[in-house]
Amino acid sequence: MEIDKEKCVGCGNCHAICPMGAISLDVDGKSVVNQDECVECSTCYRVLRDERYPPLFIRFIRSILGALNLQFMAVPDVCPTGALTPPDLEYPRSLRAAFSDPTVVHAGTGVGGRGTEEIKTNDVTGRLLDGDAGIVIELGRPGTGAHFRDVEKIATALIPLDPHFEEFNPVTQLMEDPKTGKIKPEVIDEKVLSAIIEVKTTLEKIPDYLAVLENIQSELDTVFSVGVASKCLPDGSVPHQKWVEDAGYTLSPNGKTNLGLGRPLFKEVS
Amino acid sequence: MTNTLHRKGSTEDLKGDYVIFTSIAKDYKPGTAPKIHEFLKICNKYGPINIGSSKLGSVLQNDVEFNDLITHLKDGSTSGAVFTDVETLQKVIADLIEADLGISINVSGLLEGVHECCGKNGITRHSVEQSLGFWGAKDRLPERDVLEINTLCGHGLVSFNFIHKMMDEVRMRKCTPKEAAKILGKCCECAVFNTSRAEKLLEKVLEQ
Numbered sequence: 001m002e003i004d005k006e007k008c009v010g011c012g013n014c015h016a017i018c019p020m021g022a023i024s025l026d027v028d029g030k031s032v033v034n035q036d037e038c039v040e041c042s043t044c045y046r047v048l049r050d051e052r053y054p055p056l057f058i059r060f061i062r063s064i065l066g067a068l069n070l071q072f073m074a075v076p077d078v079c080p081t082g083a084l085t086p087p088d089l090e091y092p093r094s095l096r097a098a099f100s101d102p103t104v105v106h107a108g109t110g111v112g113g114r115g116t117e118e119i120k121t122n123d124v125t126g127r128l129l130d131g132d133a134g135i136v137i138e139l140g141r142p143g144t145g146a147h148f149r150d151v152e153k154i155a156t157a158l159i160p161l162d163p164h165f166e167e168f169n170p171v172t173q174l175m176e177d178p179k180t181g182k183i184k185p186e187v188i189d190e191k192v193l194s195a196i197i198e199v200k201t202t203l204e205k206i207p208d209y210l211a212v213l214e215n216i217q218s219e220l221d222t223v224f225s226v227g228v229a230s231k232c233l234p235d236g237s238v239p240h241q242k243w244v245e246d247a248g249y250t251l252s253p254n255g256k257t258n259l260g261l262g263r264p265l266f267k268e269v270s
Numbered sequence: 271m272t273n274t275l276h277r278k279g280s281t282e283d284l285k286g287d288y289v290i291f292t293s294i295a296k297d298y299k300p301g302t303a304p305k306i307h308e309f310l311k312i313c314n315k316y317g318p319i320n321i322g323s324s325k326l327g328s329v330l331q332n333d334v335e336f337n338d339l340i341t342h343l344k345d346g347s348t349s350g351a352v353f354t355d356v357e358t359l360q361k362v363i364a365d366l367i368e369a370d371l372g373i374s375i376n377v378s379g380l381l382e383g384v385h386e387c388c389g390k391n392g393i394t395r396h397s398v399e400q401s402l403g404f405w406g407a408k409d410r411l412p413e414r415d416v417l418e419i420n421t422l423c424g425h426g427l428v429s430f431n432f433i434h435k436m437m438d439e440v441r442m443r444k445c446t447p448k449e450a451a452k453i454l455g456k457c458c459e460c461a462v463f464n465t466s467r468a469e470k471l472l473e474k475v476l477e478q
Contacts (some may be wrong), residue, residue: 016431034416046331046459076436102324119398121293121294121374122396143412152332214331216404227275227276227400227402228402229397229399232397232398244402252275252400254379255398257377257398258375258396259363259396260393262372
């Protein structure tokens with residue numbers, strides 16, 4: 001994101017709304033974006049309504065209020081002068097928007113958001129079958145953001161387990177070679193709101209994956225969220241629960257349920 | 271909407287937090303707009319506290335009306351709605367089964383509640399995903415109430431700083447918890463933000 005200094009009146013509303021805390025007040029009293037930290041999510045641009053006031057008018061009002069020892073306070077969800085300006089992004093910076101702005105669709109997977117379907121379409125795709133487990137590791141969430149070098153750190157740590165990185169996942173598509181987990185060098189320093197490493201494995205290997213994550217977590221300067229998924233048994237029970245709990249971990253009481261209403265329903269060949 | 275998976279809260283709080291949404295597989299998108307349209311109409315009939323579509327925004331946002339949403343829907347749009355009780359969710363699921371839309375539909379919420387809904391409607395859940403929580407540099411995370419509000423947005427677009435700011439606005443009586451919750455909900459592009467839960471968390475500020 002960029003800020004038009006001619007328009008900005010330094011109200012500060014965009015500072016708080018930025019999920020990465022990448023906007024601050026510059027020495028000239030106007031806001032400035034730290035381009036290294038900005039993940040191009042465009043939350044500031046979408047949420048702060050452009051009030052279209054002329055900057056001179058706002059500055060005049062502010063000087064009058066200042067003379068009366070009063071402060072100019074814009075309501076929290078506006079940009080009084082429409083100073084926020086989304087730039088045209090070129091690769092590799094465009095990846096920031098693809099991973100951070102939910103209105104942008106990932107070119108490689110055709111899916112918006114984090115760019116992956118996980119179990120959400122498992123009823124029609126059969127992505128996870130009987131005995132399979134899906135493990136999703138979302139780096140940067142909640143609220144800290146992640147660089148692809150963090151993503152690489154976890155991906156390479158998983159390699160001894162011979163992971164099957166999901167092909168239709170935008171992180172996998174940024175790997176030089178999924179057999180090594182190495183990320184393409186030109187994107188390694190890009191920062192995103194979050195990125196998901198997605199692995200398909202078997203239920204009995206869940207404890208091994210969790211052990212690797214347990215060991216690597218202290219080496220990261222960001223947070224990550226972990227999720228585990230599986231296809232339910234015919235009675236509706238959840239097969240991954242036993243494996244996770246036996247490994248000594250606690251699963252959330254809430255989660256995501258695919259109701260199985262998609263058609264045509266994927267038929268597993270026995 | 272991947273991370274409706276990681277919504278934080280006590281089991282009691284989560285009893286008031288169910289998100290139902292469509293997800294269309296990549297190769298099955300053509301021709302699905304009318305089905306998603308019908309999905310949203312069924313949800314809307316039962317008075318969700320939030321409803322919308324990932325490309326068009328939510329009804330909490332400026333200038334987004336429900337009728338505009340369904341008019342501009344495109345094939346494959348991920349769309350969703352938020353309900354605050356399992357009884358209503360059960361009715362929504364019953365209507366969706368009867369409508370037989372043939373698109374993948376998911377619910378984020380307490381698994382037992384959703385499992386019971388499925389049983390009462392004569393279906394068996396297909397797949398389940400659960401969270402193992404947050405790992406890594408957890409010292410960078412804020413206090414629990416802020417985290418609970420932040421995770422109400424599936425993409426984490428409601429910043430920690432903005433939550434703190436709106437807490438201050440409530441504390442200074444510049445706005446009510448309800449108004450603050452609605453403003454925070456505007457950041458969530460996919461309409462999964464639960465304003466009711468956010469309002470309850472913001473009310474705590476007034477008690478402190």
